[in-house]
Amino acid sequence: MKKFGFMAVLLFVFILAFPHNGQAAAGSAKIFLDDKQLSLSGNAKVENVNGNIMIPFRVVGENLGFDVAWEQKTRTVTIKKDSKVIKLVVNQKTADVNGTKVSLNIAPILRTDTVIVPIRFVSEQMGLKVNWDNIKKIVYLYTQEIETGNGDAGTGAGNGGEATPGTGSGNGGSNTGSTSAAQVNGISFSDNRLMIATNGQAKVNAFKMSGPDRIVIDLENAKFSDSFSSSNSPLDQNSMGSLDISGYPDVSQVRYSLYNNNPSTVRVVVDLNYAKNYKLTNENGLYIVDLNTSDSGTPSKPIGGSGKKIVVIDAGHGAHDPGTTGVTGKKEKDFNLAIVLKVEKLLKQEPNIDVVLTRSDDTFLELKDRVKIANDLKADVFVSIHANSAGSSAASGSETYYQRDASKAFANVMHKYLVQATGLSDRGVRYGNFHVIRETKMPAVLLEVGYLSNKKDEATLFTESVQQRVAQGVVNGIKEYLGVQ
Template structure:
């Protein structure tokens, strides 16, 4: 409304895990250290006993309390990013602006592969032994996002100007390294970063649709000068081209020039439970008062989530080495924190959350698998392969997603977005009982493959 984004106040409680107390006309939001009081219709809020002006007041519509999302997020130290193309909002925990202890290629404190920064001189990336490093102030540009077009081009739009792109090709293993000097990440950079305990800005994108390009990794690499490093992991030597026009750096990955290298194997879990039975938590997303997304054929997301969860459980019940557990077994509402806590207290060996997607356009289609921590990547790869086989829909890849249930669980965890309910074809697949049976069989096959159960 009026160029401001409002969300129901329950989004704050369920999505962010904050406490909300509603006593008309005031809504009090707290995360334990920050307390925000919003008054319906008032452009003044109280933040930790301090009055703060806001552009748009909280309001009530259709008996729901709505709050201005950006204001709430920023008061709690979150970055809020609006994606105009998909009309979606992304919220990220802010990271301390300190250089990482190692570059994204895992090569210690210098450039990967040769112990130098590519020019024969020692790398400038700080080591891990010291304390916090003062953030760089010499950046001339901010990287807004990194996207892959599915064909072979990576786009890096930025604001400002910087002093040229530097590239190098490294072997054993094959990779292309692209450095962007005098550049830092925009506060609203997407697709975001992997979790970090020391403020390190590291992220990755898995690529499944290119003959040789396997992964794109990125990080804040150095503060002398402020530099972003992008690494393209390849399965074979490959030509490439880098252009910088209209404030967009474009990397085109071209034809293969050498023999392929075997990709590293997916690493399954090493330890078998003492009693030989794995605990697998199946999480049917949404439920009860939270219906989730609405499909074009009149169904609710919570219906699909529960149906596929129950079918997977029925199949796992027949597996002597697997014990399935459910966060909900009927149309009830369960808090996100309770779902994660349930899995952690078991403790579970694997956590799988079932969902379906939604977009404003009816053309978006396909299956996606999300993970957050690095120890969940192997599970995500296996489960996504089987998810796509089960749905038969477009493969939209494995992605990182900062979702509560896969962020706060302590075991390998994935969130499966089986298809788009805004797409009539996807929706017809997900609400077809026979198709659900096939999806359930593939999900079970994926769990068994990951756990190395024959």
């Protein structure tokens, strides 16, 4: 008994101490090269060892087209492509790259039948771009960097993708003459619609690919704006990132990257759970990929179609911009997002309302892009969700802001429901010269739900049942104002 107990404790400690190793065995990660999944031969497995993605060295050779060799005596793996030679030795954290010593995050590991090597290191040394999706356990490799200019692989229909004539091409514009690249300011996903907010003229090419099913949107003559690059935490040093998507049956992931440098091309990929039609529209640089389409490709649910009201809900701040920080360190951006996601869920059940979120995850949009989304969609109302802070910890309560006279009546209705929902003190409907409610063209309000600088308010705002009530209050206010049953 005693011995067994000790072993159990030891095992428990081991599992705690090596969580990544523990997961590695069960993991069955996939590798994509230029958006095509590699089929790994035999029992070859991708492993995650302490956060490093490792693959058997032979996989590198077979699938990535490098020459590989194994020398048993020195336990050395040699990987060659063109004039580049990498030598990796089992259990050594230093590699030899064309005669130069380069340190590794992790040493190659000897497994019973192979040696596994860090894929990021090898790929990057060979000029590939690497992205690791930790949620889906997928390694994405891109050859684009070493093929600048020639081949044009991957764009257009030549790559196994079906072109979808009629969608997008007319709207995307063919202003290849313009020299300055368009800027991608924001990417978000809401109500089964992908939105890409851009400035300037991009040449857009969208197509479907299969195995696995996905929709690829290439924005040629476009790059990520500086604020997008600096603010989207998932955008790694290779200019790649992804959105957290959950609760959408059609879509497993949205990822994006600077796919090509010349011409500068931003690629956005919607990974689908099955083949799906879509409709691409462009309103002044706001591209919407609508998955609410019938099999024939016609929108089954155009935004605002059949007389539906369009409601844009804006979660303030996001990503590098946390908004205000509460007494106990809770962040305003998280509160705002929690509310808008709840509002979205409720509004989706309304048959006479279409809801669009300016952001649906921890991403950042410039104020002007939040406005642009609402104006381009010709929304009926706009609601921006925030939480407040004050120098005095005593300040407490709910406020509703309007900027234009046309928003006053809406503000009055919304405030009534807001105060009811929070149960905090009523600080009234106020004038506030905020960008998003000033520049929008429809009735627009900004709700300061409570004060995160106040201990009681903070606790209230981060209470699940209160958040649900606030969301319901927002919905009730919108419905009352719009006269929607």
